[in-house]
Amino acid sequence: MTVSPLRWLCACGLWLILAVAQPLQAQPATIPADAATRLAEDGFSATEAAIGLIAASGAPHAVAALEAMADRRLLFWKDPARAIWRDAAGASFDLLTGEAVASPPAGASLVRVNNRLRGAIQAALGTLTLLSPDPQRRLRAAEAVLRSRDQAALADVETALARETVARVRVALLEARAALILTGTTADRPTREGAIATLVDVADTTALTVLRQVLPTADATLKPVIEAGIASIERTMAIRDVAQTVWFGLSLGSVLLLAAIGLAITFGVMGVINMAHGEMVMIGAYVTFVVQEVIRTHAPHLFDWSLPIAIPLAFVCAGAVGIAIERGIIRFLYGRPLETLLATFGVSLVLQQAIRTWFGPTNREVGAPSYMSGFFEVWGLQITYGRLWILVFTLVVFACLLLVLRATPLGLQMRAVTQNRRMASAMGIRTRFVDAMTFGLGSGIAGIAGVALSQIDNVSPNLGQSYIIDSFMVVVFGGVGNLWGTLVAAFTLGIANKVLEPFAGAVLGKILILILLILFIQKRPRGLFALKGRAVEQ
Amino acid sequence: MITLRLMRALAGREQVFLALLAALIVLVPVGNLVMPPDSVLHIPTGTVVLLGKYVCYAILAIALDLVWGYCGILSLGHGAFFALGGYAMGMYLMRQIGTRGVYGHPVLPDFMVFLNWKELPVTWWGFDWFGYAMLMVVLVPGVLAFVFGWLAFRSRVTGVYLSIITQALTYALLLAFFRNDMGFGGNNGLTDFKDILGFPVQAQSTRVGLFVLSVATLAATFGLARWLVGSTYGKVLVAIRDAESRTRFLGYRVEHHKLLVFTLSAMLAGIAGALYVPQVGIINPSEFAPTNSIEAVVWVAVGGRGTLVGAALGAVVVNALKTVFTTGALAPYWLFALGGLFVLVTLALPQGILGLLERRRAAKSTAVSPKAAE
């Protein structure tokens, strides 16, 4: 567990603040009249000059005009020299002022563009949008500069870099600048070495590509530096690949753990085979759906609160269903695990069909609150907020459960009853009550899991089915009756799955894991962290 | 408790069961082929196929009852053996299509042509020969069960642990058979069969023939199982079911006994699957679904585990119920009924329908003639 949620929290908080508070830039309103004159000359070199003028003007509509030119939507008149562009909808705008033109006169011709001009337009667009208030556009502009290697853009890149505050755009700008410096002819040696160092720092595929491209043409003395840089980036990327796999594994592991954690109580601690466990998860997911529906129709501003509201409700609903199952069916079957298995499977069929009848057989839409969507990057790893929160949430649930078992009277009674039912009963513990509560707790936790899983899985009547086998595997693998074992097993299986996936593919990887588990259970029938001793034999 | 008493009491019932099978063999062909369609005694071909399906399920149920009812091994993966037998038969039937497929390829089945395969994978070699295919029908499930059982029983995986890993087994196979590159037709499975041993599969007479064959196989399966459970081996199995550790201390190699019955049962399940496929005309990966296996368990539970007639009866009763439910307005309620059946049978009818009948009869007979004093 190398996750430091605090650091990530700070990072994403910062990102949010900066994204909102972008400085707006003052810009001149018009394009010099000369631009129209040059266009009217109708020659490729004149047009290129016009592109330069438009790009240099800094007018807010310069981008739209250039894009129109590239798309052959820019028209001109020879006498008097004038130009307009049409937008995609067909409305016309004056090139110089950017104002809408109601009825353009007849006799206009299309500004012709060839490939060279198109390149120039792209480069100009790249530079232009480097200063756009929209970070997405700035990012694309920086990437455009990187591709075009337009030396003229270097100054703009420097300007943009000085202002840039968004991390991802900054990285792109740094790469663009380094690429320009390395491909240009003017920079001195220390600047070039600085550029290489920047790329090594960034260490992503783009940086690697740039270095590889400049290597053949580079100065003989600079070559070793570049080669060392390439090697360094490759190392970093290999480590990052591992980190990526681990992150995906942890993410999958947290889902497995979340689904299995309730089962670790009902199966692991009580020894009850609850085949309807997956349906408890499903109930939790549907509670989330209902909560969101109510919020959508009655209080849309509370939408971000839908998950915090759904969690206790899911716990109560699933817990209540769990207690009903325990009181109604399971208590008659203690000591007969195979019968319990069959009866609870029947319950799972009934619950699935009930949900199908009420909510329909298709997937229901459960929305993601704002904090669950989007992602951020740490050291080149893309971390989605949804997955991160689920991991954090899983660990919190796990910690709470440990606390309940270790530090509450109910937890003490639970452990007493599961270890020696008759003795506990003799000491005045109401064993039946404890049984019901324990089962309710396990089911309730499964319900909570459903709230989280509704964010990443389809909410359908079959939701539970997809988790039940995995959950049992996790609990059995970890060692029955051992919560820490469950934790380790879930993350081990999660990571193993993700390690196998690139070699074997997702489905085959899963099959392989199942087969390995089957073999493992035969080797150690009582799991990774098995209890030993005479008590186990019972 | 029950086994011994039922064993004796059921001797009569077993005769009834076999007589019923004999009647089916005679009456169904007559009803379908001889009686004119407008006669009240006419049995439509659809009904024959339906009955044939039930009979195949009954074979599966008896196979499952051998391991669960008698030996206490609750296998949640018997559907996998059934499906494997079905696939072996399906592969034979696919090869019989020959050039009559959509693409008209002389060797490759349609789906392989569609996937741009150039030659027949090794797994398909020999399946154009009926004898080989039939060997595979029993061999593939048998070998899988043997290897799986050898590993599991040797390391003493018992009870629910075994149930869960058998379920994982069929789940893994489900995932595998869904894949196109496995070469078993992927999602769509194997279908569009043309003929079997030269007889067109769709023909009325073939269907009746398959039905008769299924009933005969059911009778043979019953006979084999009855011989087995009636021997001392049956007593050893029950001993293992009731007190495995005690049996071991008596010097029995429990794992060998379990392995034999498990493998045998898997082979019988494979045969059931092989008879099932030409009658329903399709085999696809959904047959591996864990739900199918567990549904088979409930047939046995409903009929009465530990009684062979009960298992067969349960398969027919539950599936007849299913047909009634799923073909009418009641369709949405079938899963409620099935789920309820699971709960009901475990809570109220631990010995199934036959157990209930037996208790009634026993109650009546004790009322008439009180047991001799001890």
Place this chain on the structure above:
Amino acid sequence: MASLTSALLYLDDVQVAFDGFKALRGLSLMLEPGEMRAIIGPNGAGKTTMMDVITGKTRPDTGSVLFDGGRVDLTRHDEAAIAGMGIGRKFQKPTVFDSHSVADNILLALKGPRGPLSAWFGARNRIEPARIDRVLEVVRLSALRDRLAGSLSHGQKQWLEIGMLLAQDPKLLLVDEPVAGMTDAETETTATLLKDINRDHSVIVVEHDMSFVRALECRVTCLHEGAVLAEGRIDTVASNERVIEVYLGR
């Protein structure tokens, strides 16, 4: 004293630990062929664990467990193999096959091939009823021949289990608390029965009932905390200070 080569059963420095709890700590025991031995000791002394080790249910952490004059290392075999070598065991809680008749219980226990095929259509199906009857006679259950074992009384189940042991015809019988829950008369009969059995078999009896142990008239070993506390004739052991302190009470 017995030596390794003459001993039927030879345990030396056997240690077993469960999760840190030492059930046996250096247990040593030797049994002559044809001997009867009573094992006594307080709860947790390691009596049942010792039986588990001898019958292969539990593997010892260290120490040797040898059988038949040191020829067989029991720690290398499992329960079925050890039973096949001639060690029979009766459990503390009577364990019979409840859904089988009394006769079938004996049938399953009778010495002979135990493979699945032999049971299906081989020798085990051709066992003469007389052999069963002979055993039932010894344990006085002939009248209940066709009753279901599950319907027997506690004492009758104890006898049936002893009968199953006899049917196995083992070299060594391990009998765990055979008279628990029996009336005085039944206890007496059981003692006579065990002494009869001892004529042809070696026997180890674990029991708490001191009058029963006395009635057996054999050597006694008292275990305490996983090791031998005292061994010898009943009077010697019963008068041992430590034995009185930890087990018998003053």
